[in-house]
Amino acid sequence: MKVQVLVRLKAGVLDVQGKAVEHGLQGIGFNEIANVRVGKLVELEISAGGEEEARSKAEEMCQKLLVNPIIENYEIRTIS
Amino acid sequence: MKVQVLVRLKAGVLDVQGKAVEHGLQGIGFNEIANVRVGKLVELEISAGGEEEARSKAEEMCQKLLVNPIIENYEIRTIS
Numbered sequence: 463m464k465v466q467v468l469v470r471l472k473a474g475v476l477d478v479q480g481k482a483v484e485h486g487l488q489g490i491g492f493n494e495i496a497n498v499r500v501g502k503l504v505e506l507e508i509s510a511g512g513e514e515e516a517r518s519k520a521e522e523m524c525q526k527l528l529v530n531p532i533i534e535n536y537e538i539r540t541i542s
Numbered sequence: 543m544k545v546q547v548l549v550r551l552k553a554g555v556l557d558v559q560g561k562a563v564e565h566g567l568q569g570i571g572f573n574e575i576a577n578v579r580v581g582k583l584v585e586l587e588i589s590a591g592g593e594e595e596a597r598s599k600a601e602e603m604c605q606k607l608l609v610n611p612i613i614e615n616y617e618i619r620t621i622s
Contacts, residue, residue, distance in 0.1 A: 483608070484586075487607055492603055494599070495586050495589075496586070497585075498586040499584075500582060501583035501584075503548050503549070503550065503581035503582060503583045504581075505579045505581065506577060506579070507575065509576075519572070523572055523575075527563070527570060528563070
């Protein structure tokens, strides 16, 4: 089962990369933008009996390796 | 309008970060995984008259700054 993990910096955490992208975009004329945030997209295949199991494994991976819970949030999506 | 841009390395391109994550996960006992790929998640707010316009601006930002078309693909999602 294909699983997508979206990892984002928590709301209060300064997103330096996001700021750089925001300034970069404004610098080339995109002034109608705001609140740019840059996160990680981790995609993987998990052998699991079903969606429930794949999701719970992904959850465990997030807690053990993929995410820094002090500064990051995550969202798990399963794709067929 | 909130826009999500998912940036992924193209299929043939070696994903060093993905490999590192894959080995890391396997090293702590997750052997049921494969094809780990790490990409970027760019989220931003775009002032636009509608979804169509926001999407087309995001498309332009991808082509001009956010994406390296030689090695990366992108997907744009609009959220409300």
